[in-house]
Amino acid sequence: MSTTSPLLEVRDVSLGFGGVRALTEVNFHVNKGELFSIIGPNGAGKTSMLNCVSGRYKPTNGRVFFEGRDVTGMTPNQRATIGIGRTFQNLALFGHMSVLDNIMVGRHHLLKNNFLTGGLYWLGAQKEELAHRRKVEDIIDFLEIAHIRKATAGTLSYGLRKRVELARAMAVEPKIILLDEPMAGMNLEEKEDMARYIVDLNEEWGMTVVMIEHDMGVVMDISHRVIVLEFGRKIADGLPDDIMSNERVKVAYLGVDEDEENAAEAVA
């Protein structure tokens, strides 16, 4: 990786909810062009970490830098306009809108028309809207959701909704895209598709990706670098192979020592 400053830097971030410490002095950085994963057991603080980056939560301590700029005090909508996009762990589409309109909302900060020029459509917004519609169609083609373009988002299957949510986040044209469990609840085929989209997103669309995912196979397969959170602390940071062979991670993640487990299996 290059020696220039990282795209995203999280410095000493701590987050508390009353008595609960969700994050404790977490440090990491993501370089431009990376496909970066955050893993850890349930409740480890992964989503809280993303929320600190996207602006949903404000860290109790520590700072978040994006492109070298301190964004800790910025609101989520300001962060979207400077290039931070995300999806949610729990489905968060605009349920009564069509798939197309959902994705068009992603263009919000890139569109200039307003209620006046929009209201006078033919004299104002039409040209711009159609130009952006073309960009949205590129995303629709890429994610292979052309057949559900006009469907109401709330009526789609779980796997398709996750895909539409990715499309909507892509439409923001973020410099970094934060994906919170993009494959949760999917069947094997859907997972394979999603993994392929994420790799293409990173390699062909040139987007920097930060992904939270529980499926270790996928994470180790496609990530460039991985960090591991446990009880709100970072316990490992490195290449997928290093993480796989890290003893501390094995204990944290599996809850048991692997040797013990093997021994137990041998006995049984």
Next chain:
Amino acid sequence: MISSSLIPCGQFKTSYAKDTTIFDTPVMRAWAVASVLFLIAAPSFLNNYHLSILIQIGFMGIAALGLNILVGYTGQISLGHAGFFGFGAFASAWLNNSFGVPVVLAMPLAAVMTTVLGLLFGIPAGRLKGLYLAIATFASQFILEDFFARADWFSGGSSGAAAAPVNLFGYELSGDTGFFYVVLFWVVVMFLIGSNLLRTRDGRAFIAVRDHYLSAEVMGINLTKYRILSFGLSSFYAGLGGALYGHYLGFVSAEGFTILMSIEFLGMIIIGGLGSVAGTLMGTTFMVLLPEVMEGGVSIAKSLIGGDVSWLNEGLAYIKQASIGLAIILFLIFEPDGLIHRWRLGRSYWKLYPFSY
């Protein structure tokens, strides 16, 4: 709320421009154009009573569309719409009476004034949700009612304000026919603007705020801005509707803009369909016709019963009120998606006829 997935099959679009029209099928568009042409011809064969009903549907419909943008599309309840409607009526009369602004200009200017007022009330309201918002808008209703009663300089206080008829190029459009065209003009303009708004950036932002405000924010939408803007726009529609109402009646009285009227506006959009432009017009038509139908029903009942029917005459006002309340309740229970939903179902049925299953 309304889902738009009931578009008949067999409709293929060949360009994005054709795919982003206001009307989802060419037939719909033809119907809309035909209705407007029909209405342009209407004064030649309708009597004044029928025209006055159409005029009422017009100015109430404009105001109701504003409320639907706020409640149906942005998801913010308002119990104070009649206050803004009244403000528009007084403001237009005031601009004309005190400054000699011609009525044709005074009406849209009054709507702009009402927008400013709506934005002001929207600043605190934009930060509230649910029950708290309902109570805040309820309060705005009473603040405005009180203002109308006290501000002699503006509203004429308890004696009310005279509102001059529309004067266009030196001709006074005093009768129902002349005013009918003024209202028709504004209905067409405001409904087109409303439909356009809702298929462009800011309109989508309203719906996004309603459906999932957390993800709306992550899409770069400033929640507070759009919540307040929605109040402003809905007040523009209310103010314009009110101004038309005032100049149509020729007199604006402070007693007219009560909480009951606010609830009637809510009834219109609930019955027509929350989050539907066309439904707004259906709901308004229903609400305006309902008391007339009740009156017709009562006079039939009187002739059937015969004898002393003074008790029925006295009860008529109550029957009208109660029928509105009853209609709202029945729709909430049996057809919460409103008349527009019925209509869409019917349309897809006929589209597929005789293979409707």
